Amino acid sequence: QITLKESGPTLVKPTQTLTLTCTFSGFSLSTTEVAVGWIRQPPGKALEWLALIYWDDDKRYSPSLKSRLTITKDTSKNQVVLTLTNMDPVDTATYYCAHYHYSGSYFDYWGQGTLVTVSS
Amino acid sequence: QSALTQPASVSGSPGQSITISCTGTSSDVGGYNFVSWYQQHPGKAPKVMIYDVTNRPSGVSSRFSGSKSGNTASLTISGLQAEDEADYYCSSYTNSRTWVFGGGTKLTVL
Numbered sequence: 001q002i003t004l005k006e007s008g009p010t011l012v013k014p015t016q017t018l019t020l021t022c023t024f025s026g027f028s029l030s031t032t033e034v035a036v037g038w039i040r041q042p043p044g045k046a047l048e049w050l051a052l053i054y055w056d057d058d059k060r061y062s063p064s065l066k067s068r069l070t071i072t073k074d075t076s077k078n079q080v081v082l083t084l085t086n087m088d089p090v091d092t093a094t095y096y097c098a099h100y101h102y103s104g105s106y107f108d109y110w111g112q113g114t115l116v117t118v119s120s
Numbered sequence: 121q122s123a124l125t126q127p128a129s130v131s132g133s134p135g136q137s138i139t140i141s142c143t144g145t146s147s148d149v150g151g152y153n154f155v156s157w158y159q160q161h162p163g164k165a166p167k168v169m170i171y172d173v174t175n176r177p178s179g180v181s182s183r184f185s186g187s188k189s190g191n192t193a194s195l196t197i198s199g200l201q202a203e204d205e206a207d208y209y210c211s212s213y214t215n216s217r218t219w220v221f222g223g224g225t226k227l228t229v230l
Contacts, residue, residue, distance in 0.1 A: 037219070039166075046123065047158070047166065047209050049219040060218050063121055096165060104172050105213050106156035110165040 002026035004036075004097050004111035011117050012087050018116060022080040022097030026109075029055055030075045035100035037107060038071065038082045040093040048093075052100060053080060089118045124149065124210055124222035131228040137198040140225045142210030143191060148220055150191035154213035157186060157195045161206045169208075170195060197227070205229040 008020035020038070027034055037052035051071040052060045061069050070083045080097060094115045098107035125143040132138040142149065142157075149155055155173045158166035168177055170186035173193060183198045193212070197204055210222040 039221075046224040047160075047211075047221040048123075049211070049221055052219070062218060063216065101171070104156075104175065105152075105154035106168050106171040106211070107158075107166075108168055108171075108177065110167075113165055 002099055002109040004099060004109060006095060006097050006111045006114040008095075008114060008116065010115060011119065013120050014088055014118060016087050018082075018084040018087050018091070020082045020084075020095055020097075020114065020116070022082070022111060024078050024080070024097075024099070027099065028075065028078070029053075029073050029080070031055055033102040035102060036073070036080045037098050037100050038080075038095060039098060039107070040091075040095045041113075042090070042093040045093075050084075050095075051082060087118045092116065092118045121148070121214055121216065121218065121220050124212060124220055126208075126210060126222040126225045128223070129226045129228065131230055132197075132200045133230045134200050134202065136200050137196060138200060138227065139197075140195045140208055140210075140227070142193040142195070142212075142222050144193075144212055144220070145191055147216075148212040148214040149188065149193050149210075151215055152213045153188070155186070155188060155193040156211045157184075157193075158209045158211065159204075159206045160209065166209065200229055202229050 038050040094113040099109040157170040
């Protein structure tokens with residue numbers, strides 16, 4: 001059974017760097033054709049795809065946020081880490097990590113999400 | 121990349137059918153058969169309902185179906201039920217090897 005869970009700070013100050021961890025079980029990121037992505041959703045607004053990391057360490061980023069995002073994996077810990085620099089109040093959102101179904105190109109298992117608020 | 125375009129809201133009565141459109145470009149929706157649809161109830165994580173334009177994951181009701189024509193994909197829900205009331209988002213793979221979501225559509229079951 002695949003599960004994912006996001007963890008990290010619930011409150012960050014403007015200009016700080018956000019670090020979120022996705023801890024998963026039921027699959028391994030060292031297995032071919034496996035990937036994990038991050039998606040966020042500001043309160044009352046739409047989903048926004050942020051980043052994705054493949055089993056072979058290939059990484060993809062949202063073009064609009066590429067300069068601020070970094071995604072990494074720790075296969076020994078079954079974790080994926082997302083960092084977002086220079087946080088701004090507009091980055092206030094629920095951040096989700098999700099398992100990517102490689103052959104179908106969709107996100108089939110999602111974490112519960114974690115709400116991050118940016119405020120001084 | 122710009123968000124895919126969806127109607128802000130649609131509504132229908134129980135038993136009726138509704139269709140939600142999702143318009144992109146030849147760089148995303150029109151260029152790949154990698155369109156997926158997600159259902160999201162308030163306070164919950166999204167759930168995939170359709171993938172690869174027309175495919176339903178195991179466990180998803182056959183009342184949900186997907187299609188595509190040119191740069192526009194569509195999600196149809198037949199035999200509307202109260203439990204279908206939710207937000208729906210489309211998503212597509214893009215030629216930049218990234219993903220893009222739509223702006224979301226709020227479905228109201230009257």
